[in-house]
Amino acid sequence: MPKDIRVKICGLTRAQDMEAAVSAGASFVGLVFFPKSPRHVEIATARKLALTVPPGVAKVALTVNAEDALLDAILGEVPLDILQLHGSESPERMAAVRSRSGLPVMKAVGVAEAADLAALDTYGRVADMLLVDAKPPKGAALPGGNGLAFDWRLLTGRRWPVPWMLAGGLEAGNVAEAIRLTGAPMVDVSSGVESAPGLKDAARIAAFVQAAQS
Numbered sequence: 001m002p003k004d005i006r007v008k009i010c011g012l013t014r015a016q017d018m019e020a021a022v023s024a025g026a027s028f029v030g031l032v033f034f035p036k037s038p039r040h041v042e043i044a045t046a047r048k049l050a051l052t053v054p055p056g057v058a059k060v061a062l063t064v065n066a067e068d069a070l071l072d073a074i075l076g077e078v079p080l081d082i083l084q085l086h087g088s089e090s091p092e093r094m095a096a097v098r099s100r101s102g103l104p105v106m107k108a109v110g111v112a113e114a115a116d117l118a119a120l121d122t123y124g125r126v127a128d129m130l131l132v133d134a135k136p137p138k139g140a141a142l143p144g145g146n147g148l149a150f151d152w153r154l155l156t157g158r159r160w161p162v163p164w165m166l167a168g169g170l171e172a173g174n175v176a177e178a179i180r181l182t183g184a185p186m187v188d189v190s191s192g193v194e195s196a197p198g199l200k201d202a203a204r205i206a207a208f209v210q211a212a213q214s
Protein backbone atom coordinates (compact mmCIF):
# COMPACT_ATOMS: atom_id res chain seq x y z
CA MET A 1 0.00 0.00 0.00
CA PRO A 2 1.42 3.45 -0.92
CA LYS A 3 2.76 5.42 2.03
CA ASP A 4 2.09 9.05 2.74
CA ILE A 5 5.68 10.11 2.20
CA ARG A 6 6.09 13.74 1.24
CA VAL A 7 8.80 14.74 -1.21
CA LYS A 8 10.82 17.93 -1.65
CA ILE A 9 12.52 18.55 -4.97
CA CYS A 10 15.26 21.09 -4.33
CA GLY A 11 17.30 23.35 -6.57
CA LEU A 12 14.78 24.08 -9.33
CA THR A 13 16.04 26.59 -11.86
CA ARG A 14 13.75 26.27 -14.89
CA ALA A 15 10.01 26.47 -15.54
CA GLN A 16 9.92 22.98 -17.04
CA ASP A 17 11.62 21.54 -13.96
CA MET A 18 9.14 23.22 -11.63
CA GLU A 19 6.30 21.85 -13.73
CA ALA A 20 7.84 18.36 -13.62
CA ALA A 21 8.16 18.49 -9.83
CA VAL A 22 4.59 19.66 -9.33
CA SER A 23 3.14 17.14 -11.82
CA ALA A 24 5.06 14.30 -10.21
CA GLY A 25 3.43 15.09 -6.86
CA ALA A 26 6.12 16.95 -4.93
CA SER A 27 4.83 18.52 -1.73
CA PHE A 28 7.75 20.98 -1.46
CA VAL A 29 9.80 22.75 -4.11
CA GLY A 30 13.13 24.38 -3.29
CA LEU A 31 14.77 27.50 -4.69
CA VAL A 32 18.47 27.97 -3.94
CA PHE A 33 19.82 31.46 -3.25
CA PHE A 34 23.55 30.76 -3.07
CA PRO A 35 25.63 32.19 -5.93
CA LYS A 36 28.31 29.49 -5.73
CA SER A 37 25.72 26.81 -6.49
CA PRO A 38 24.88 25.65 -10.02
CA ARG A 39 21.28 25.73 -8.73
CA HIS A 40 21.37 29.38 -7.71
CA VAL A 41 18.45 31.47 -8.99
CA GLU A 42 18.26 35.23 -9.20
CA ILE A 43 15.39 36.78 -7.29
CA ALA A 44 13.47 37.73 -10.45
CA THR A 45 13.73 34.17 -11.77
CA ALA A 46 12.69 32.75 -8.41
CA ARG A 47 9.63 35.00 -8.40
CA LYS A 48 8.57 33.79 -11.85
CA LEU A 49 9.05 30.16 -10.86
CA ALA A 50 7.26 30.57 -7.53
CA LEU A 51 4.25 32.16 -9.18
CA THR A 52 3.69 28.97 -11.19
CA VAL A 53 3.42 26.77 -8.09
CA PRO A 54 -0.15 25.75 -7.25
CA PRO A 55 -1.63 26.04 -3.74
CA GLY A 56 -0.83 22.99 -1.65
CA VAL A 57 2.80 22.77 -2.77
CA ALA A 58 5.12 24.55 -0.35
CA LYS A 59 7.71 26.91 -1.81
CA VAL A 60 10.97 26.72 0.12
CA ALA A 61 13.76 29.30 -0.13
CA LEU A 62 17.18 27.97 0.72
CA THR A 63 19.82 30.39 2.00
CA VAL A 64 23.26 29.98 3.55
CA ASN A 65 24.15 32.35 6.42
CA ALA A 66 22.13 35.05 4.66
CA GLU A 67 22.11 38.56 6.07
CA ASP A 68 18.89 40.45 6.67
CA ALA A 69 19.28 42.52 3.50
CA LEU A 70 19.29 39.42 1.29
CA LEU A 71 16.43 37.82 3.17
CA ASP A 72 14.39 41.02 2.92
CA ALA A 73 15.10 41.25 -0.82
CA ILE A 74 13.98 37.66 -1.37
CA LEU A 75 10.92 37.98 0.85
CA GLY A 76 9.91 41.23 -0.82
CA GLU A 77 9.68 39.61 -4.25
CA VAL A 78 9.18 35.88 -3.97
CA PRO A 79 6.00 34.35 -2.54
CA LEU A 80 7.29 31.73 -0.10
CA ASP A 81 6.04 29.29 2.52
CA ILE A 82 9.19 28.09 4.30
CA LEU A 83 12.77 29.30 4.77
CA GLN A 84 15.48 26.63 4.77
CA LEU A 85 18.65 27.71 6.57
CA HIS A 86 21.56 25.68 5.24
CA GLY A 87 24.56 27.38 6.82
CA SER A 88 25.94 27.64 10.33
CA GLU A 89 23.07 29.77 11.62
CA SER A 90 22.80 29.59 15.42
CA PRO A 91 19.50 28.81 17.17
CA GLU A 92 19.31 32.53 18.07
CA ARG A 93 19.82 33.61 14.46
CA MET A 94 17.23 31.10 13.37
CA ALA A 95 14.70 32.55 15.82
CA ALA A 96 15.50 36.06 14.58
CA VAL A 97 14.97 34.99 10.95
CA ARG A 98 11.67 33.40 11.87
CA SER A 99 10.36 36.51 13.59
CA ARG A 100 11.64 38.85 10.85
CA SER A 101 10.16 36.77 8.03
CA GLY A 102 7.02 35.49 9.73
CA LEU A 103 7.69 32.15 8.01
CA PRO A 104 8.40 28.71 9.43
CA VAL A 105 12.10 27.91 9.43
CA MET A 106 13.62 24.56 8.48
CA LYS A 107 17.18 24.07 9.75
CA ALA A 108 19.50 21.81 7.79
CA VAL A 109 21.93 19.78 9.88
CA GLY A 110 24.75 17.79 8.31
CA VAL A 111 25.36 14.25 9.53
CA ALA A 112 28.42 12.09 8.95
CA GLU A 113 28.86 10.38 12.32
CA ALA A 114 27.07 9.86 15.64
CA ALA A 115 28.61 13.00 17.14
CA ASP A 116 26.69 15.10 14.62
CA LEU A 117 23.34 14.01 16.01
CA ALA A 118 23.51 16.33 19.04
CA ALA A 119 22.91 19.33 16.79
CA LEU A 120 19.64 17.76 15.67
CA ASP A 121 18.47 17.61 19.27
CA THR A 122 19.45 21.26 19.77
CA TYR A 123 17.77 22.56 16.61
CA GLY A 124 14.86 20.18 17.06
CA ARG A 125 13.90 22.23 20.12
CA VAL A 126 13.79 25.54 18.26
CA ALA A 127 13.27 24.98 14.52
CA ASP A 128 9.87 24.47 12.91
CA MET A 129 11.28 21.65 10.78
CA LEU A 130 14.57 19.79 10.39
CA LEU A 131 16.40 18.70 7.26
CA VAL A 132 18.70 15.83 8.15
CA ASP A 133 21.28 16.01 5.38
CA ALA A 134 24.68 14.49 4.64
CA LYS A 135 27.55 16.57 6.00
CA PRO A 136 29.56 18.02 3.11
CA PRO A 137 33.08 16.66 2.68
CA LYS A 138 35.89 18.90 4.05
CA GLY A 139 36.64 21.69 1.59
CA ALA A 140 33.43 21.16 -0.41
CA ALA A 141 32.27 24.25 -2.29
CA LEU A 142 28.64 23.62 -1.34
CA PRO A 143 27.17 22.93 2.09
CA GLY A 144 24.48 20.79 0.47
CA GLY A 145 23.43 19.34 -2.85
CA ASN A 146 26.55 17.18 -3.05
CA GLY A 147 24.82 13.91 -3.93
CA LEU A 148 26.45 12.28 -0.95
CA ALA A 149 24.66 9.87 1.39
CA PHE A 150 25.48 9.14 5.02
CA ASP A 151 25.03 6.00 7.07
CA TRP A 152 21.25 6.02 7.53
CA ARG A 153 21.53 3.53 10.40
CA LEU A 154 22.79 6.44 12.53
CA LEU A 155 19.18 7.63 12.68
CA THR A 156 17.77 4.38 14.04
CA GLY A 157 15.47 5.19 16.95
CA ARG A 158 16.10 8.94 16.67
CA ARG A 159 13.08 11.22 16.68
CA TRP A 160 12.59 14.96 17.11
CA PRO A 161 9.59 16.97 18.24
CA VAL A 162 9.21 18.69 14.84
CA PRO A 163 8.58 17.39 11.30
CA TRP A 164 11.76 16.30 9.55
CA MET A 165 13.08 15.36 6.12
CA LEU A 166 15.89 13.05 5.12
CA ALA A 167 18.32 14.25 2.42
CA GLY A 168 21.71 13.45 0.98
CA GLY A 169 22.51 11.28 -1.99
CA LEU A 170 18.94 10.05 -2.41
CA GLU A 171 17.76 8.80 -5.80
CA ALA A 172 14.99 6.58 -7.13
CA GLY A 173 17.13 3.48 -6.58
CA ASN A 174 17.82 4.00 -2.87
CA VAL A 175 15.05 6.18 -1.46
CA ALA A 176 12.76 3.31 -0.43
CA GLU A 177 15.58 1.66 1.53
CA ALA A 178 16.51 4.99 3.13
CA ILE A 179 12.91 5.47 4.28
CA ARG A 180 12.73 1.91 5.57
CA LEU A 181 15.91 2.28 7.61
CA THR A 182 15.27 5.74 9.02
CA GLY A 183 11.49 5.97 9.22
CA ALA A 184 11.72 9.35 7.48
CA PRO A 185 8.25 10.81 6.85
CA MET A 186 9.61 13.18 4.19
CA VAL A 187 12.54 13.11 1.77
CA ASP A 188 14.46 15.75 -0.14
CA VAL A 189 16.47 15.34 -3.33
CA SER A 190 18.50 17.47 -5.67
CA SER A 191 21.42 15.79 -7.53
CA GLY A 192 19.61 12.45 -7.76
CA VAL A 193 16.98 13.86 -10.12
CA GLU A 194 19.33 15.85 -12.35
CA SER A 195 20.77 15.25 -15.79
CA ALA A 196 23.51 17.80 -15.04
CA PRO A 197 24.11 20.12 -12.06
CA GLY A 198 21.21 22.56 -11.89
CA LEU A 199 19.18 20.84 -14.61
CA LYS A 200 16.43 18.54 -13.43
CA ASP A 201 15.19 15.54 -15.41
CA ALA A 202 11.42 15.03 -15.51
CA ALA A 203 11.65 11.23 -15.76
CA ARG A 204 14.02 11.04 -12.80
CA ILE A 205 11.77 13.28 -10.74
CA ALA A 206 8.74 11.11 -11.49
CA ALA A 207 10.67 7.91 -10.74
CA PHE A 208 11.92 9.37 -7.45
CA VAL A 209 8.47 10.42 -6.22
CA GLN A 210 7.04 7.05 -7.21
CA ALA A 211 9.83 5.14 -5.48
CA ALA A 212 9.50 7.23 -2.33
CA GLN A 213 5.76 6.63 -2.14
CA SER A 214 5.70 2.97 -3.19
Ligand SMILES: O=C(O)c1ccccc1NCC(=O)[C@H](O)[C@H](O)COP(=O)(O)O
Pocket: 010, 011, 030, 032, 034, 037, 038, 039, 040, 062, 064, 086, 133, 142, 143, 144, 145, 146, 147, 148, 167, 168, 169, 170, 188, 189, 190, 191, 192
Ligand atom coordinates in the same frame (compact mmCIF):
# COMPACT_ATOMS: atom_id res chain seq x y z
O1 LIG B 1 21.71 22.23 -3.81
C1 LIG B 1 22.57 23.10 -3.68
O2 LIG B 1 23.24 23.51 -4.64
C2 LIG B 1 22.81 23.71 -2.34
C3 LIG B 1 23.70 24.77 -2.25
C4 LIG B 1 23.96 25.33 -1.01
C5 LIG B 1 23.35 24.84 0.12
C6 LIG B 1 22.47 23.79 0.03
C7 LIG B 1 22.18 23.21 -1.19
N1 LIG B 1 21.29 22.16 -1.28
C8 LIG B 1 20.55 21.73 -0.15
C9 LIG B 1 19.46 20.75 -0.32
O3 LIG B 1 18.41 20.89 0.31
C10 LIG B 1 19.70 19.51 -1.12
O4 LIG B 1 18.49 19.11 -1.68
C11 LIG B 1 20.19 18.44 -0.16
O5 LIG B 1 21.45 18.82 0.32
C12 LIG B 1 20.33 17.08 -0.87
O6 LIG B 1 21.15 17.21 -1.99
P1 LIG B 1 21.54 15.93 -2.86
O7 LIG B 1 22.45 15.08 -2.05
O8 LIG B 1 22.20 16.51 -4.06
O9 LIG B 1 20.26 15.24 -3.20
